[in-house]
Structure formats: structure tokens, C-alpha cells
Amino acid sequence: MSKVLTTRFGLMLALCMNIGTPPSAAPLNEALKPLPAVAAQDPAKVELGRRLFNEPRLSVNNTLSCASCHHLETGGADNKPFSLGFDGKPVPLNTPTVFNASLNFKQFWDGRVDTLQAQIEHVVISPVEMGSDWKTVVHNLSAHPEYQRAFAQLYPDGVSAANVQDALATYERTLLTPNSRFDQYLLGNTEILTTKEKYGYQRFKDYGCIACHQGVNIGGNMFQKFGVMGDYFTARGNPVESDLGRYLLTGEEEDRHVFKVPSLRNVAVTAPYFHDASAKTLEDAVDVMFKYQLGRNPSQEDKELIIQFLKTLTGEWAGKPL
The missing domain is CATH 1.10.760.10 (Cytochrome c-like domain)
Known part of the structure; x- marks a missing residue:
């Protein structure tokens, strides 16, 4: 495993050590950031x-x-x-x-x-x-x-x-989707999320999802191997060339099955998921992430809480919710 991936794996494990309680208010130093305003364009x-x-x-x-x-x-x-x-x-x-x-x-x-x-x-x-x-x-x-x-x-x-x-x-550059309920939460409206959604956000952090899905786009800012904690591709079967990811560009073994981490913004409305479209539902995608990226076996309740949180990431386009 490359030094970069090892570092990220260590971050995941560190984040997995505690299962906390939901924040009563949005902390000041969140790893997730609200969307910026659309920059002025001609x-x-x-x-x-x-x-x-x-x-x-x-x-x-x-x-x-x-x-x-x-x-x-x-x-x-x-x-x-x-x-x-x-x-x-x-x-x-x-x-x-x-x-x-x-x-x-x-x-x-x-x-x-x-x-x-x-x-x-x-x-x-x-x-x-x-x-x-x-x-x-x-x-x-x-x-x-x-x-x-x-x-x-x-x-x-x-x-x-x-x-x-x-x-x-x-x-x-104008195709930003502001005003998700989670963005409103980050901007100070802490009552916009339900208690279960806040618990879901806490679980998202505590299990280590946030190690790869962070920043203003809740992802999209690093590369990661698909299958850190297990051989996803052997389990899925029927390997194809596109499964090789960045390896097709670099020829480096450490880039085999490495992809850009996708943004989770609007994830509830962009099924199917992953480069291979193998996850048909958000529930399927969360199961795969827990098994092959985190190596964890969460309770059904925790998975449902995380899914409720993910649904708060849906923003607006042209003044209407997606």
C-alpha cells in the first residue's frame, strides 16, 4: 500500500475509535464546508x-x-x-x-x-x-x-x-447546488436537521467516512483505492479494463483500482453509484463502503442514520430542490 493510502487508512482508523453523540451546534472547525457562492461570471x-x-x-x-x-x-x-x-x-x-x-x-x-x-x-x-x-x-x-x-x-x-x-x-462553474439542509446547518441553523440526521452525521464522522469525503465538495479532493479492506473486484466478479482506474494512466501498481473519491453532494438523487454503477441504491452503496473501504460491520440502525444524513446533502438548482 502506498504511503499516501497508508496515511489515509490510519486516519480512517483514528476516526473509527469513538462513536459519539450528535452535536447540538455546528462546530467551528468542521471538515465539511458549505458551498461557496457562485463566483461572478460574464x-x-x-x-x-x-x-x-x-x-x-x-x-x-x-x-x-x-x-x-x-x-x-x-x-x-x-x-x-x-x-x-x-x-x-x-x-x-x-x-x-x-x-x-x-x-x-x-x-x-x-x-x-x-x-x-x-x-x-x-x-x-x-x-x-x-x-x-x-x-x-x-x-x-x-x-x-x-x-x-x-x-x-x-x-x-x-x-x-x-x-x-x-x-x-x-x-x-455556475452549476453549483446551494442551500442543502446540511449547508444551512453548517451556516448556523442547527435546528434544520432532525436529531436522527445529526446522529447520522456523527456516525458518518465516527466510522471514518469523513476521512475521504470531506471539504467543500464532501469528496472530490483525493484519490483512493476501491477495496482498501477487501477485494471488491474479485467479490463482484467479471473484471473489466475500466476497473483498473489510474493504473491505466500511470502503469504503477499502487494505482491499480485507484479512483478519484466522488463528491457526496446530491448523492441521494444520483443513483446508480460507483464507477461501475454496481450499487443501485444508496443503501447498497453504504453497505459496500462499510465492507470494502472501512472494514466495519455497523448496526442496521447506524447505517440508516448515515443514510438519513446523506439525504440532507441534496441542494437546489434554479431555486428548486433537486
């Missing part, structure tokens, strides 16, 4: 990015847009285990939510890029996703006067790959 760029997010001309055969796989009305992910690419075939990994993605330290399950712009670049040219190339995308968009005008007003060089990526990334 409204015209946001609108252009929104149009591009819904634009099927980004795909090689004009059939697939970002919104085809990232449904903003239902959690920002896809309700299918695996989204369908431009050719109608399933992609190899479950689609993560686009909501709050700007707060992740890396993009994609394997964390292969650092920025939203680079993530957009890869998706467009992916042979299993949009299947296009940037020369074709620029040509197709430039053929439409409305796009010509919009880009000319915002960018000195008009329609270009970099400008398409910039406009889309600008829009995606």
Missing part, C-alpha cells in the same frame, strides 16, 4: 456556454450534447448505469454529476485532467463519447451566424476550440 459567456451545453453539434453525428448525459433536472448525472455514446453503445464508466464539478481537484474518475476545459476537450474527441474532433466542431459552429456573432462579441478570435471550452467551463 453573463454573456454563461449564456453561450449554456447553449453549447445543449448543442448536439459537438458530437460527430449531431446526436449527443453534454445535456444528453448530464440531466440537470435530475441530479446532473444520468439515470442509466452507463450513458450511451454517439454510436448508441454504452460508455465504460458511470457518468458523474456535472453539478459542483468545478470544485473537484481533478476531473474524470481517473483524475486524468485538472480543469473543466481539459475535461470538455477530452469528451468531445473521445471515441466512445462524442467521437468528434475540434476542427469539425469549430467548422460546424462557425457555419451558424448566431454562433459567429456570439463568439465575435466575446472573443477577439471568434469561434475556436479554446473559446468553446472556455464558454462551456464558464457555464459549468
Whole structure:
């Protein structure tokens, strides 16, 4: 086990030593942080990015847009285990939510890029996703006067790959989901959570879930091996190449089955779970985490309390709860 993973494992064990009582008030030095306000963005760029997010001309055969796989009305992910690419075939990994993605330290399950712009670049040219190339995308968009005008007003060089990526990334930075009940709790409204939800939060911390799911995005800020305390992939069976995670990038044995830890924001509305979509329900996902990440066998009551807490992480989009 790598030094980094060993350190995280030690943190998990340290956090597992006590089963405490629910806080009566939100502590000042929480490991979880409320969502920040959306940073000021150029409204015209946001609108252009929104149009591009819904634009099927980004795909090689004009059939697939970002919104085809990232449904903003239902959690920002896809309700299918695996989204369908431009050719109608399933992609190899479950689609993560686009909501709050700007707060992740890396993009994609394997964390292969650092920025939203680079993530957009890869998706467009992916042979299993949009299947296009940037020369074709620029040509197709430039053929439409409305796009010509919009880009000319915002960018000195008009329609270009970099400008398409910039406009889309600008829009995606606005896709935050504020005002979850848990955020309200962190901001001082301690009565917003029920006693059971507060107990659930305490259990979440005491069992060690918070060792990997912390920070402003309640995850999304580190890598972790899937199967710290057991061989998840042998137990699941039917191994596939995408199960190798970061190993496919680095070739390093310590990166085998290592993935970016996903955010838990809005987790109650983004089933199915994990890179392989193997957990169909939140209850299934919690069971897997306890067995293979924590090596713990909690009571049914404790699991139910944690699930109640996780449901408080659902935020709002366009002024409405997800």
C-alpha cells in the first residue's frame, strides 16, 4: 500500500475509535464546508456556454450534447448505469454529476485532467463519447451566424476550440447546488436537521467516512483505492479494463483500482453509484463502503442514520430542490 493510502487508512482508523453523540451546534472547525457562492461570471459567456451545453453539434453525428448525459433536472448525472455514446453503445464508466464539478481537484474518475476545459476537450474527441474532433466542431459552429456573432462579441478570435471550452467551463462553474439542509446547518441553523440526521452525521464522522469525503465538495479532493479492506473486484466478479482506474494512466501498481473519491453532494438523487454503477441504491452503496473501504460491520440502525444524513446533502438548482 502506498504511503499516501497508508496515511489515509490510519486516519480512517483514528476516526473509527469513538462513536459519539450528535452535536447540538455546528462546530467551528468542521471538515465539511458549505458551498461557496457562485463566483461572478460574464453573463454573456454563461449564456453561450449554456447553449453549447445543449448543442448536439459537438458530437460527430449531431446526436449527443453534454445535456444528453448530464440531466440537470435530475441530479446532473444520468439515470442509466452507463450513458450511451454517439454510436448508441454504452460508455465504460458511470457518468458523474456535472453539478459542483468545478470544485473537484481533478476531473474524470481517473483524475486524468485538472480543469473543466481539459475535461470538455477530452469528451468531445473521445471515441466512445462524442467521437468528434475540434476542427469539425469549430467548422460546424462557425457555419451558424448566431454562433459567429456570439463568439465575435466575446472573443477577439471568434469561434475556436479554446473559446468553446472556455464558454462551456464558464457555464459549468455556475452549476453549483446551494442551500442543502446540511449547508444551512453548517451556516448556523442547527435546528434544520432532525436529531436522527445529526446522529447520522456523527456516525458518518465516527466510522471514518469523513476521512475521504470531506471539504467543500464532501469528496472530490483525493484519490483512493476501491477495496482498501477487501477485494471488491474479485467479490463482484467479471473484471473489466475500466476497473483498473489510474493504473491505466500511470502503469504503477499502487494505482491499480485507484479512483478519484466522488463528491457526496446530491448523492441521494444520483443513483446508480460507483464507477461501475454496481450499487443501485444508496443503501447498497453504504453497505459496500462499510465492507470494502472501512472494514466495519455497523448496526442496521447506524447505517440508516448515515443514510438519513446523506439525504440532507441534496441542494437546489434554479431555486428548486433537486
